[in-house]
Amino acid sequence: MKNFRFWLQFRGSWLLAMMTAMIVTPVAAQTANFGTIKLSPGFEPVKGKGIGYTGGSYSLSAMSNRDRDKKVCIGFGDPNPDHILVLEKDFDNLKILINSGVDTTLFIKGRDDGIIRCGDDTGRNKDASVIDKQWRSGTYLIWVGTFYPGLKRNYTLTVEQ
Structure with missing residues (x-):
């Protein structure tokens, strides 16, 4: 009976730890799956590019x-952000686009200010984009998602002024 109670306590503690890790990890993540992009106003277009692939099963709407x-x-993505965008100065306007040929989504969270920006279809294109104003200098965590969990597709991320 003692062993059974210990097993139940262990199993309950393990389950609680796993659930906490799944909920907290995306918000606290410090590294990106596919690297960091650092930009200042007037950046060369090649510096605003990143590549990666989709494939996670984490519901991005769980964050917001x-x-x-x-x-x-x-959408569904990895618990860790796919890219980290560091803006070294304020930007009046930015456009973040995904090119994959499949139906993608975007989830962008300002690590410093907590502002959330989400994107889905771009016109007739099913790839996601976010076009917005008033991007403050700081760090932004970017997740590229798909409508179906685990769907692995290569993509290019482009940041434009």
Whole structure:
């Protein structure tokens, strides 16, 4: 009976630890799956590029189901951000685009200010984009998602002024 109670306590503690890790990891993540992009106003277009692949099963809407403009945040990605964007100065306007040929989503979280920006289809294109104003200098965590968990597709991320 003692062994059974110990097993139940261990199993419950392990389950609680796993659930906490799954919830906390995306918010506290410090490294990106595919690297960091550092930009200042007037950057060369080649510096605003990154590559990666989708494939996670973590619901991005679990971090926030709406962004600051009330757009719905959707898709599945990895618990860790795919890219980290460091803006060395303020930007009046930025456009972040995904090119994969599949239906992608974007989830961007300002690590310093907590502002959430989400993107989905771009016109007739099913790839995601976020076009916004008033990007403050600081660090932004970027997740590239898909509508189906675990769907692995290569993509190019492009940041434009």
